[in-house]
Amino acid sequence: MTTPDAIVVGAGPNGLAAAIAIARARRTVTVYEAQEAVGGGCRSEALTLPGFVHDVCSAVHPMAIASPFLRSLPLADHGLEWIEPPAMVAHPFDRDVRAALIERSLTETARDLGEDETAYRRLIGSVASAWPRLEETLLGPPRWPRHPLALARFGLKALQPASRLASQYFHGERARGLFAGIAAHAMLPLDRPPTGAIGLVLGSIAHTAGWPIPRGGAQRIADALASYLRSLGAEIVTNARVDAIEDLPPARAILCDLSPRPLLRIAGRLLPASYVRDLERYRYGMAAYKVDWALDGPIPWHDGRVARAGTVHLGGTLEEIAASEHDAWNGRASDRPFVLLAQPSLFDEMRAPRGKHVAWTYCHVPNGSTADMLPRIEQQIERFAPGFRDRILARHVLTPVDLERRNPNLVGGDIGMGVMDLRQTFLRPSWRWYRTPRRGLYICSASTPPGVGVHGMCGYFAAQCAIEDVLG
Numbered sequence: 001m002t003t004p005d006a007i008v009v010g011a012g013p014n015g016l017a018a019a020i021a022i023a024r025a026r027r028t029v030t031v032y033e034a035q036e037a038v039g040g041g042c043r044s045e046a047l048t049l050p051g052f053v054h055d056v057c058s059a060v061h062p063m064a065i066a067s068p069f070l071r072s073l074p075l076a077d078h079g080l081e082w083i084e085p086p087a088m089v090a091h092p093f094d095r096d097v098r099a100a101l102i103e104r105s106l107t108e109t110a111r112d113l114g115e116d117e118t119a120y121r122r123l124i125g126s127v128a129s130a131w132p133r134l135e136e137t138l139l140g141p142p143r144w145p146r147h148p149l150a151l152a153r154f155g156l157k158a159l160q161p162a163s164r165l166a167s168q169y170f171h172g173e174r175a176r177g178l179f180a181g182i183a184a185h186a187m188l189p190l191d192r193p194p195t196g197a198i199g200l201v202l203g204s205i206a207h208t209a210g211w212p213i214p215r216g217g218a219q220r221i222a223d224a225l226a227s228y229l230r231s232l233g234a235e236i237v238t239n240a241r242v243d244a245i246e247d248l249p250p251a252r253a254i255l256c257d258l259s260p261r262p263l264l265r266i267a268g269r270l271l272p273a274s275y276v277r278d279l280e281r282y283r284y285g286m287a288a289y290k291v292d293w294a295l296d297g298p299i300p301w302h303d304g305r306v307a308r309a310g311t312v313h314l315g316g317t318l319e320e321i322a323a324s325e326h327d328a329w330n331g332r333a334s335d336r337p338f339v340l341l342a343q344p345s346l347f348d349e350m351r352a353p354r355g356k357h358v359a360w361t362y363c364h365v366p367n368g369s370t371a372d373m374l375p376r377i378e379q380q381i382e383r384f385a386p387g388f389r390d391r392i393l394a395r396h397v398l399t400p401v402d403l404e405r406r407n408p409n410l411v412g413g414d415i416g417m418g419v420m421d422l423r424q425t426f427l428r429p430s431w432r433w434y435r436t437p438r439r440g441l442y443i444c445s446a447s448t449p450p451g452v453g454v455h456g457m458c459g460y461f462a463a464q465c466a467i468e469d470v471l472g
């Protein structure tokens with residue numbers, strides 16, 4: 001083993017981002033990854049049948065395209081190509097209610113919401129136009145903002161729960177349901193803050209940056225990051241699980257792309273008891289139950305406009321989505337789960353053989369749940385796309401237990417690597433954020449600010465700490 005300046009444990013998007021930031025500071029770095037391929041939550045595999053490319057975890061990437069750090073990297077030169085579907089999000093309804101769509105254009109999106117046109121502009125439009133002044137604060141650790149007024153205006157809305165914002169601003173069920181679907185990405189009950197903030201941020205990014213998919217699958221993002229990292233002279237070692245920090249070669253900095261529980265397993269005995277207790281108190285939240293399908297044709301949506309969107313939110317009204325998230329949070333598997341669906345093969349011919357398609361979904365379930373959600377998820381799709389089941393060629397399920405088995409960061413199947421409530425937005429995973437009390441040991445995963453998503457910002461900020469403390 002060589003002795004680099006820095007070692008990164010884990011080649012998820014944040015581990016790779018951390019390594020890139022260190023390599024760009026002209027320090028040597030080696031990455032150790034337990035799996036056979038890089039990517040962590042950013043992987044693609046032929047999960048069902050040969051020729052069908054499925055995204056194992058992340059599928060749609062608003063946070064990647066909006067990330068100031070990823071934007072600064074020459075990833076196109078390393079094979080990454082973004083595809084922007086004609087519409088960002090579709091939200092179908094029952095009966096004869098037209099689907100609500102988030103277009104890239106704010107004007108078109110608002111206009112289609114009829115009675116809620118002005119309210120949509122006031123709620124989402126105001127955040128979208130302030131986004132350039134907000135992104136630095138919202139996509140990093142808590143710190144004094146460069147634009148306090150813009151942040152204060154955002155905070156007044158963002159600190160309200162999504163269900164209250166939706167009912168206060170919107171009158172129609174289409175706009176209310178649409179906002180609830182975006183806010184449900186928070187993996188919290190919709191009557192809790194900061195679900196409003198998640199709805200506002202993801203909603204406004206749809207208009208400022210888009211909700212794109214990478215051509216060829218999520219793996220292409222990880223592969224581009226790894227290729228750029230190697231071009232900077234760094235080494236990546238796969239099939240290399242780190243069981244104890246002491247087993248690593250000496251290095252001035254060790255950055256762990258790990259959530260607190262797996263971090264404690266490999267480094268707990270080197271850390272002071274008070275910090276260990278802080279990490280033990282870190283809370284993991286609701287889990288995902290994920291299903292991928294190989295299909296004989298496109299999903300036969302009742303409202304054909306839904307086929308224009310890369311992402312589809314299945315859960316109907318604000319009330320139904322709120323009930324589903326409330327159930328998952330309170331230990332019950334919902335009978336009518338809110339389902340997040342991606343249909344990348346409609347826009348990317350690399351995902352399936354000609355004429356065939358893939359579909360990607362998950363719903364939220366209680367942490368560690370063993371409930372069989374497959375029939376309930378298929379029923380939700382069938383509800384908005386009668387005939388869906390007839391198109392299924394093969395399916396692949398990942399339960400919360402399977403997710404954790406693949407990646408120990410996802411404790412109990414929590415794909416967010418820890419609840420993103422107000423407390424853990426600011427104390428993530430402790431008040432020290434990226435630093436641990438042990439000099440030279442850092443956390444660079446989505447269990448640090450700004451949290452979940454493929455954006456690399458956690459890795460970037462952890463690397464800045466290491467450079468400042470020990471690598472400078």
Ligand SMILES: Cc1cc2nc3c(=O)[nH]c(=O)nc-3n(C[C@H](O)[C@H](O)[C@H](O)COP(=O)(O)OP(=O)(O)OC[C@H]3O[C@@H](n4cnc5c(N)ncnc54)[C@H](O)[C@@H]3O)c2cc1C
Pocket residue numbers: 009010011012013014015016032033034035038039040041042056057058059060061062063064240241242243257258262266288290362403406407408409410415416444445446447451452453454455458
């Ligand atoms: C089902 C699912 C769907 C998602 N959908 C989206 C989406 O559509 N859009 C989006 O932006 N985000 C999505 N996410 C979230 C996103 O994938 C994560 O937030 C992101 O991957 C976090 O990156 P990370 O680098 O912090 O950690 P990870 O991606 O978890 O990477 C950590 C890496 O460390 C490795 N590792 C762990 N332990 C060890 C060890 N002891 N030794 C060596 N290596 C180790 C793991 O194998 C892994 O490769 C989804 C996640 C899941 C699970």
